[in-house]
Amino acid sequence: MTDLVTPRVSTRRAIPLFGSLWPIAIVILAAFAAFFLFPYDLAFLTRIVIMMVFVLSFDLILGYAGIATLGHAAMYGCGAYAAGLFALHISPDPLVGLLIGATAGALIGWASGLVLLRTHGMTLLIISIAVTMVLQEAASKARWLTGGADGLPGISVSPILGFFEFDFVGQVAFIYSVCVLVAVLVLCHVLVSSPFGLALRGIKNSASRMRAIGTPVYRRKVTVYTIAGAIAGIAGALAAQVTGLVGLEVFNFSLSADVMVMLILGGAGRLYGALIGTLIFMTVHHVAASIDPFNWLFVIGFMLLVVVFALPDGLVSLPARLVRFLRRA
Amino acid sequence: MSIILSILVDGIAYGMILFMISVGLSITMGLMRIINLAHGGFALFGGAMAHVLTIRMGMPFLGAFLLSVLGVVVIAAPLERLLYRHIYGFDELGQVLATVGIVFLMIATVNLFLGSTILAIRSPEVFTTAVNLGFKTLPFHRVVVIASGMVLLAGLWLLVEKTRFGIYLRAAVDNRNAAASLGIDTPRVYLAAFSLGAGLAATGGILGAELLPIEAYYPLRYMVLFLIVVAVGGLGSVAGSFFAALGLGILDTFGRYLLPDIGPIFFFLAIIMLLALRPNGLLGRAG
Numbered sequence: 001m002t003d004l005v006t007p008r009v010s011t012r013r014a015i016p017l018f019g020s021l022w023p024i025a026i027v028i029l030a031a032f033a034a035f036f037l038f039p040y041d042l043a044f045l046t047r048i049v050i051m052m053v054f055v056l057s058f059d060l061i062l063g064y065a066g067i068a069t070l071g072h073a074a075m076y077g078c079g080a081y082a083a084g085l086f087a088l089h090i091s092p093d094p095l096v097g098l099l100i101g102a103t104a105g106a107l108i109g110w111a112s113g114l115v116l117l118r119t120h121g122m123t124l125l126i127i128s129i130a131v132t133m134v135l136q137e138a139a140s141k142a143r144w145l146t147g148g149a150d151g152l153p154g155i156s157v158s159p160i161l162g163f164f165e166f167d168f169v170g171q172v173a174f175i176y177s178v179c180v181l182v183a184v185l186v187l188c189h190v191l192v193s194s195p196f197g198l199a200l201r202g203i204k205n206s207a208s209r210m211r212a213i214g215t216p217v218y219r220r221k222v223t224v225y226t227i228a229g230a231i232a233g234i235a236g237a238l239a240a241q242v243t244g245l246v247g248l249e250v251f252n253f254s255l256s257a258d259v260m261v262m263l264i265l266g267g268a269g270r271l272y273g274a275l276i277g278t279l280i281f282m283t284v285h286h287v288a289a290s291i292d293p294f295n296w297l298f299v300i301g302f303m304l305l306v307v308v309f310a311l312p313d314g315l316v317s318l319p320a321r322l323v324r325f326l327r328r329a
Numbered sequence: 330m331s332i333i334l335s336i337l338v339d340g341i342a343y344g345m346i347l348f349m350i351s352v353g354l355s356i357t358m359g360l361m362r363i364i365n366l367a368h369g370g371f372a373l374f375g376g377a378m379a380h381v382l383t384i385r386m387g388m389p390f391l392g393a394f395l396l397s398v399l400g401v402v403v404i405a406a407p408l409e410r411l412l413y414r415h416i417y418g419f420d421e422l423g424q425v426l427a428t429v430g431i432v433f434l435m436i437a438t439v440n441l442f443l444g445s446t447i448l449a450i451r452s453p454e455v456f457t458t459a460v461n462l463g464f465k466t467l468p469f470h471r472v473v474v475i476a477s478g479m480v481l482l483a484g485l486w487l488l489v490e491k492t493r494f495g496i497y498l499r500a501a502v503d504n505r506n507a508a509a510s511l512g513i514d515t516p517r518v519y520l521a522a523f524s525l526g527a528g529l530a531a532t533g534g535i536l537g538a539e540l541l542p543i544e545a546y547y548p549l550r551y552m553v554l555f556l557i558v559v560a561v562g563g564l565g566s567v568a569g570s571f572f573a574a575l576g577l578g579i580l581d582t583f584g585r586y587l588l589p590d591i592g593p594i595f596f597f598l599a600i601i602m603l604l605a606l607r608p609n610g611l612l613g614r615a616g
Contacts, residue, residue, distance in 0.1 A: 068422045115601060119608040121421055122364050126560050127601050129553045134597045141590055253549055257429050264426055297437035304430030308423050309415070 023272040024185050031178040035171075042170040048282045049177040050238050051262065053184050055274040057231035058259045063268035064192055065224045066204030067117070070256050071128030072232060074112065074135050075105040077250035079233025081139065084152040084246040092158040098180065098237050105233015106226050108135070113225035117218060129253065136251035151247030155240055166242075173242045180238055184231055188271055191227070200224055204269075261300060265307055267314025276315055334465055336586050337579065342471045343540050344578025345478030349533030350551075351558035352485065352570045353526020359502045359565015360522055361417045366428040368530055369548030369555055370435035375401045375531025376543030377439050380448035390453045398531045405527030409520050417519075432548050440545040448543045450535060474536050481529065485567050498522060502565045557600050563610030573610070 034045050054076055061067045082104030083097040091097075108131075116127040139146045146152060159165040164172050191197055199220050202210040207217050240246045249255070258281070266277020281303075288299045311317065354368040375397050382393035416427045456470040489495040497518050500508040509515045534543065541551055554577075562573030580599065584592030 062422075068425060070425070115605045118605055122358070122556070123560055123604050123608045125364065125425065126553065126556045127604055130557070130597045130601050130604075133553060134594050134601070137593045137597070141594070253552075260426065260429075264422075295437055295441060297433045297440065301430045301433035301437060304426050304433065308419065308427045308430065312423065 021189070023275070024182060024189070026272075027185060027275065028178075028182060031174075035174060039169070042174045044282075044286060046170060046174045046177050046242055047239075048279060049174070049181050050235050050242065051259075051282060052275050052278045053177075053181050053238065054232055054235035055259055055262045055266075055278045056184055056188055056271065057228040057235065058263050059268060059271065059274040060188065060191070060200075060224055060228040060231070062260070062263060063270065063274070064197060064204065065200040065221055067221060067225070068125065068260075069116070069128035070125050070253070070260065071112075071130075071132040072228075072259050073251050073253070073255040074128075074132040075109050075229040075232035076236040076239075076255065077132070077135060077139070078108045079105040079236030080240040080246045080250045081146060081152070081236075082233070083237030084155045084240040085145070087155045087157050087241065088152065092156060094157040094160050094176070094241050097157060097241055098234055101233040101237025101240070102230040103233070105236065106230035109229020109232070110222065110226040113222045113229070117221045117225060129256075132251050132253070132256065136248055139251065140248050146246075149248060151245055152240075153245050155244045155246065157241045170242075177238055177242065180234065184234065185271065188231075192271070196220070196223075201269075258300075261304055261307075264314055265303065267316035270314075270316055273314050273316045280315065331465065332586075336582055338465075338467055338471055338475075340579035340582035341575060342474045342578075343537075343582055344575035345474050346533050346537030346540055347554065347558050347578050348478055348571050348574035349481060349536070350530045351555045351562075351574055352481075352567055353522075353529040354555055355559045355562060355570040356498070356502075356522050356565060356567070357519075357526050358559055360498070360505070361413075361519055363413070363417055364421060364424045364428065365413075366425060366552055366556075367432040367435060367548065368526070369552050370432050371401050371405060371527040371530040372534025372537075372551075373435060373439060373543060373545070373547040374404060374534075376450065376534040376538050376547070377443055377448055378531075379450045379535045379538070380443070380543060383451040384449060390451065393450075394532075394535055397535060398528050401531035402524045402528045406520060406524045409523040413523065414516070414519075432552075435548060436545050443545070445545045450538045450543065452539070470539060477532070477536060481532070482567070482571055489567055494518070494521065557604075559610075560604055561600070561610050566610075569610060 031049075035042070038045060054072075057075075058072050061069065061072075079101035083101040086097050086100045087094075112128070112131045116124050116131070119127060140148050142148070157166065160172065160176055164176070166172050166176075192200070199210065199215050202215065203217055203220060211217050236250060239250075262277040262281040263274055264277070265281055266275065267273030284299065284303070285296065289296050307314070311321075350369065350372050353371075354365060357363065357365060357368075378397035378400050379393050382388040382396060383390060388396075412427075412431065416424055419427060452470065456468070456473065458469050459466040460469050460472050489498060497508070497513045500511070500513060501515050501518050505515055508518075534541075534547075541547070544550075558570055558574045558577060561577065562569030562571070577596075577600075581592070581596050584596045586592075588595060
C-alpha cells in the first residue's frame with residue numbers, strides 16, 4: 001500500500017502548502033474589499049461568510065469523500081442550539097461557544113455517521129433526512145430546554161477575547177466570521193492535501209479498490225463525517241452568536257438542500273468551488289428574494305436543472321470548458 | 330379496546346394512502362433505478378386540481394376526482410419524455426439534484442397560482458356519515474379509503490401478474506438490458522409505468538387530503554414518508570410497498586395517539602434502526 005500511495009503524497013505535498021494558498025489570500029483580500037465597498041450590507045455579507053463555512057464542511061463529505069446526504073443541517077442545527085444554550089446559561093464567551101458548537105456538531109456527526117455510513121445510495125439519503133427530522137422534532141418538543149417553536153431568543157455574547165465588542169452595524173461580527181472562515185479554510189486545506197485527504201478521494205473514486213489496498217474505508221468515512229460535523233457545528237454556532245437567535249428552522253430540509261445546491265453550483269471537490277458557489281447562490285437569493293420573495297423557488301429550481309444538465313462539474317469548470325470550446329472553434 | 334380498534338382503522342386508512350402514493354414511486358425506482366424526490370409533487374398536483382375543481386368551480390367530487398387524476402397523468406407523460414428520460418442516466422447525486430430542482434419548480438408553480446395555504450377539497454356529504462359495522466361505527470371516508478386501497482392493490486396485482494404489460498414490466502425491473510435485447514420496448518414501459526405511478530399518487534393525494542392536508546410544500550413535507558415506504562418495502566415490489574405502507578401507517582398512528590410527545594421521534598428512530606439493519610428493505614432483493 002505505501003508503495004502505491006506515498007510517492008504521490010510527497011509530490012503533492014511539496015507544492016500545495018504554499019503554492020495553492022492563493023484562494024485563502026483572495027478570500028482575505030475580497031473580505032477587505034467587501035468591508036469597505038458595502039459598509040451597509042455587512043449583516044448580509046456575514047451570512048454569506050457563515051454559509052461558506054457550512055458549505056466547506058459539506059464539501060469535505062460530498063466533494064472529497066463522495067458521500068451524498070440530505071441531512072447536513074443536523075450538525076449545523078446542533079451546533080447552533082449548543083452554542084445558544086451555552087451562551088444563555090453558562091458563559092457568554094464567543095470562542096468557547098464556537099468550541100461547544102463544534103463539539104456538538106462532531107458528536108452528532110459521529111453518532112449518526114456510525115449508523116448511516118453503513119448504508120449507501122437512497123437508504124443513506126433517507127436516514128440522513130430522518131436524523132434531521134428526529135432532531136427537529138426533539139427540539140420542538142423539548143420546550144423547557146429549546147423554547148420549542150419560539151426558539152431561543154436573546155442570545156448575547158461577550159466581547160471577543162475580552163476586547164472586541166459586537167457593534168450595532170455588524171463590523172466586528174463580519175471580521176470575526178471572516179477570521180473563522182480563514183481558519184476553517186486553512187484546516188480544510190491541510191486536511192485535503194494530507195494522506196487522509198488522498199484516502200478520501202480514493203474512496204470517492206472506488207471504495208472497493210481502497211478496501212483492497214488496506215484502507216479502513218468505513219472508519220475513514222466516519223472520521224471525515226465527524227470532522228465535517230464539527231465544522232458545520234462551528235457554522236451553526238457562529239450563526240447563533242451573530243444573529244442572537246436560534247429557531248427550529250436550523251433543521252429545515254431546505255437548508256440541507258440549499259447547501260448541496262451551493263456546493264454543486266460552485267463545483268464539488270474543490271475548496272474554492274464551495275466558496276464561489278455560496279457567494280453566487282446567496283447573492284442571487286438576496287436579489288431574487290428582494291424582487292419577488294414568493295417565487296424564489298422558481299429561480300433555484302431552474303438553477304439546479306441548468307447546473308445538472310449543462311454544468312455537472314460546477315461553475316469552476318467553466319473557464320476550462322470555455323478554453324476547450326475556443327480551441328475547437 | 331374500542332380505542333385500539335379506532336386507532337387501527339385510522340392506521341390502516343393512513344397506510345392505504347401511503348401505499349397509493351408510494352407504490353408508483355417504488356415501481357419507477359425499481360424500474361429506472363432513479364431516486365425520484367419529486368414523486369409527491371404528483372399527489373400535490375392531483376390535490377390542487379381537485380381543490381380548484383370542487384371548491385372554485387363547484388364540480389361534484391367524483392367528476393373532479395377522475396378529471397384531476399387524468400390531468401396529472403397528462404402532465405406526467407410529457408414530463409417523463411422531456412425531462413426524466415435524461416435523468417435516468419445521471420449518477421445518484423445528479424438524480425437527487427435534478428429531482429429536487431423539479432420538486433422546487435412544482436411547489437413554486439402551485440404556490441404561484443394557489444398560494445401556500447391549505448387547499449381544501451370538498452368531499453361528498455356521505456364521506457362524513459357514520460357506517461355501522463356491528464361492533465363499531467366508522468366514518469364513511471375511512472371505508473372509502475380502505476376499499477379503494479384494496480381495489481388498487483388487486484388491480485395492480487392483476488396488471489403485474491396477469492397481463493402482457495406486467496410481464497414486460499417485471500422483465501424490465503429484473504434486467505432492463507436483457508429485456509430490451511429481447512425486443513421489449515423499454516422506453517414505452519418506462520413511460521407507462523411513470524404515468525401510472527403519477528396517476529396513483531394523485532389518487533392517494535386526493536383521497537388522503539383529510540389525513541395529509543394538501544398545500545404547496547406537501548411534496549417536501551411528506552417526501553421522507555414516501556421514501557421510507559419504498560425503502561422499507563424494497564424497490565420495485567408492489568406487495569412490499571403494500572405491507573410496508575400498512576405497517577408504517579399503523580406504527581405511526583399508534584405512536585401519535587399513545588405517545589403524543591415522542592411518537593414521531595420514536596417512529597423515525599425505529600425507521601433509522603430498521604434501515605441500518607436491512608438496507609435493502611424487508612422484502613427487498615440484494616443490490
